[in-house]
Amino acid sequence: MMVATHGFQRARRPEQIEARRCAILDAARAMLGSKPVADISLRELSESVGLAKSNVLRYFDSREAIFLEVLDENWVAWLDGLSESLTPTSDDSPFAAEIHVASAVAESLVSQRLLCELMSVMAGVLERNISADFARDFKRRATVNSGRFASLIHSQLPHLSEGDAAQFAKVTLVIVAGLWPTAEPTESMVVVLNEMQAPPASDMFAFGLREGLINQLVGLSARAATRTS
Template sequence: MEFQRARRPEQVEQRRRAILDTACAMLRERPVAQISLRELSDRVGLAKSNVLRYFDSREAIFLEVLDRELGAWLDEVEESLGSLGPDGSVGGAEAVARVVAATLSGRPLLCELISGMAGVLERNIPVDFARVVKRRANEHQARLANLVRARVPVLGEAAAHHFATSVLVMTAGLWPHANPTDAVARVMRELGGPPAGELVREGLTEGLVNQLVGLVVRA
């Protein structure tokens, strides 16, 4: 892919989209920690210095992808929860948690980025950009909390936000197990463990159900 220098706003946006789309494609091949800015630039067809005209750093690219993916996921969550009315029972909480877990585990690219957010992507960003990143993250977290609270109205605001935080923490902890080395995957099979992807799906479902049901009981 060859580009001439972008001069008009629409050309700049085209370059940014190309860079983000390429980053997404590479994330389907390997973990974010293994993707360098040079490799990404080569894949896009731009010099590294040119990529940095559109994004401040490698981390900024993947954090932008994360923001985009979180928004798309929450759109899906909102649509999937649309058929559920307000229900403060244990059964209602379980249904909501299962929707959250199913939609999230069905988005491996998003899970990969969440798992690398604190340990990789936020390690090399300046204060001004960190403010932007964390503000966006807080907005997504608040949206998830509000979606959950609308269906489980017995929850207080703090409890709903606690659940939203737990979603990210559980995903970050479980997702690396979905991508073991060949040696570890082999041993897991020998020990009769579930396939890695199933482990994450079941772990998220069980963990989030227990979390939300527990918060409802305490409420």
């Protein structure tokens, strides 16, 4: 399929470049609404925005760089929502605060399908085909996002050290990345899971994420208590 690129003019002014980048990101977001990132090629993405692949690559390093940009904006938006939704609990029973915070984090992530999907392929796929300059910039932003998440956890659980909160932030990403593939099984696997009378995959993801985060946060708090006793 040939791409209709007649009338294409290279964006030269900063506002033109930004507008072209936004158009490409809009196309990527729209496609991610109907298919997983693994099924979206650079050719297909280029065609959807009406540009040749070479023209898309004038604005982004690669297909992977485009999706990392989408990941970053979803990461920031999730943190914005989480900062507003995290509230203290009045339950003062042992580890109630940790369970409350971990459950709130898990619930907020379950509602962020796209973020979870992109996190699940971040290290293994999306970071494999980018330049050093883009990698440096993305890692800087990812570090800021992770640090912001750790600060939110520390503000809710001040008895945890900043290092412990940072560790929880890192482990959260690992747990999401590990569990997410099970949330969207293939058609064949759905048949098998139904035969086994297993819960829906989405329910198993939500349960596994909540339990994993609770165990991590309770464990970190228990270790912190032994250091101060």
